[in-house]
Amino acid sequence: MQDIEKLARVLGVIEEGAPRRATRERYYRAEQPLAFLAPEAREAIGSRFGRIATNICHVAVTSMAERLRVTGFTGDTGTVWDDWRRNDLDQLAGIAHREALTLGESFVIVWADTMGRPLVTVESPEQVAVMRDPATREVTRAVKRWESPAGTHAVMYEPDRITKWLAPNPGAYVSGFELTETLHNPFGIVPVVPLRNSDRLLGPASSELDDLMPLVDALNKSLADMLVASEYAGRPRRWASGVELAEDEDGNVVNPYPEANRMMISEAPEAKFGALPAADLASYEAAVRVIQAQISAVSGLPPHYLGAHGDQPASADAMRAAEASLVAKVEARQAIFGRSWEQVARLMVAVRTGLPPHAVALAVQWADPATRSIAQEADAVVKLFSAGLLPATYALRKLGYSDDEVGQIRAARRAESLDATGTNFSALGVFDEA
Template identity: 25%
Template sequence: MTVSAVSLADATTRATRALEGLRHDRPRLDRIDAYMRGRHAGPYTPRNASKEYRLLAERSISNFLPMVVAAPSQALSVEGYHRSGSSEDAPEWRSGWQPNRLDERQAAVYRSAITYGHSFTVVLPHKSDPTRPVIRAVSPRCMWAAYDDPAADEWPLYALELRRLPGVEGSVEGWFYDETAVYRAEADEEKVTLSQKRLHGLGVCPVRRFAAQVDLEGRTTGAVEPLIPLQDRINQTVFDLLISQTYGSFKVRTVSGMTPPLKRDPETGEPLLDADGNPIARPVTADASRLLMAPDADTRFGTLDETPLTGFIESVGMSLRHLAVVSQVPPHNLGVGDMINLSAEALAATEAVMMRMVAEYKRSFGESWESDMRLSARIMGEREGAEDLASQVIWTDAESRSLSQTVDALGKARQMLDVPARALWSKIPGFTDTDRASWPEMAAEEDSSVRLAESLTRAAAPAGPAGG
């Protein structure tokens, strides 16, 4: 692919424009990050709130948002990559995916994309070995990419990566990527300066976006931002619950018509007086271990009922159910509902909505991984893999089904539909392509052992009676 060179002045202009985009998006992404880490906006408290009130406000933060992200991301795992017409892992999988430890690191890509709405990967040739692809994952808080058509383009026009925004602390170093080269970038509050240009020869800006949900205008939406009002509501309800529990969840004893006991001088027995000449009352200790008595015949004892907490608890449960509906996460993942002794079929039914969401993520993220693998093939010099638009990633089946149920269904497909047995091996959950690769050899050894045993049995059998 032939791409015209980009002048340093044009690249600098692009990088400065990307810095403006990163400044624009960063506050929204920082707010999402704060909520994911439990640094929420506090619940409403009166202006004259005491130290105890503020302590309860801190303790009322109940962060459910990480579970909303973890539930679908834990159901996402790529276990292979096949070119069209092949059932074996492609060379770019073995030389691109595995050496970059993406079996481990892919989870961070999904969590970031689901949290913020999108994340990025960067695919470049290794500095010392140009035929070896290096794949890195980058947070959207640290990267901004420009697109001609953000809803449809596979690759951006250019992208800027900075670990933090420049400010009063000074300039920040990072990287700038375009369709021809990678630059060392140094950003201050006004502009970006580029240096150390390194050509990559890939013909595209080597940055791929992983979008959780993208509309026709190119806007991405994550799982966290729409749930922030619900999370704030839960925090407020928990705060009200703690206030009621701390100050009103116990019965209050009352006394009326009783002359309070007075503090007296230990020597004279006379009542002690305050600065205004009034007798000083002695505090009455009224706890559960004491029996109250009074010498006055008109004294009346009573109690004030405790504040019931059931309404607050039910309100928290209702908000969690709302959170489950909006996020499409099963209620039992958030601790709502009675989920004891459920069968695999019942559990699968409760997770059906989330699995449809996971299927949507697989389609989007799968396309992004396939782009990365094709670019890796281009770096490796594998032209066939670089141009294979029908290749596909293989996702681990994470649906809640019992192994016996799955094997029974596959067995029926083999017997009733004549599906080849080996074609069904990839459908058995809990095994990787590495495991399945050893099965043909093991099956051949098993067949050889069976045939050997049969031949030895025949050889050891006594000869039949001689014919006469």
């Protein structure tokens, strides 16, 4: 197969997923069209009511993404954590998680900068796609496409080489590209790592929004109906009988008592006035509660995340119990995304050392996704340390301190101990006062 055909195939993967990604993006931004609104209702409200959307989809994604926090690596890490922070992955990793949870997948590209240090970038599925071996499901080819004033650029990654392409015309999709440069790939594998949000082996990557979309449409429809009802039946309507009506020049009947009038007056003795009761909107509240319960069951969001009245947790234990389903989903995503981040770390070590990525053994560490009281957590760790079950270093890590912070704490404690004994560092030659 020629290189241009390989490029066209992998670029076609980007285009195949575009409609699905566009739908998910609209729901994430709460810009989806209002579903189920009857034409009669739309005609009645005119331009006064264009769109309503409650952004539950955004809450579902951010509530999981904010609990997915990489705290470090164990094993043959070397300078992985320093390179991690230098590439701003302590912030960008959260963006990669949100992209994967929303659109189904995101990507990380690892290469070397001009100084030979690991260069790691987080990529969107709008620009990057991969192809896999159907037998091993390993990435065999990847591409990144973007636009600039010079035209449309594309870079195709393969296990043995990397080729750069350029199409002079902007907006090129799968054709019009010409080869401009070929580079050797020293890794022996494709340096593009996908973060795929799926617990299934086959089929396209899934989004956390797929199951929520119809329920969010139903919720928006109920809210729209409630607003339409409040506009036309949510307040008392006045009526009058026995009043002589007038007509305008076109023969249309003119209401003698416009809505702005606060008083109705008539000299006719047979005139009668009254008011129709306002419509009860409680049925809409009941419908909203039913839909919110379904959203909570499908998404794992606890009721207090959805703003349901009367469902606020009474205690910290009740809050943890309400968030158990959400925490379980986050732990499952940690297992899925963890393999990808470990591959990224292996590639970073390979850039530094020249070792094959598969020869590097390491594991990713995650922050606890559960909501915990700092006082309770500290009390439990102190009891385990006092009982001799945990060393001081491990106890500090259990409290959430990073390896750097643990090292600083241990150094400060050693310095304080030496100060307490009156040790003269200058006399020992440990420090040079100059």
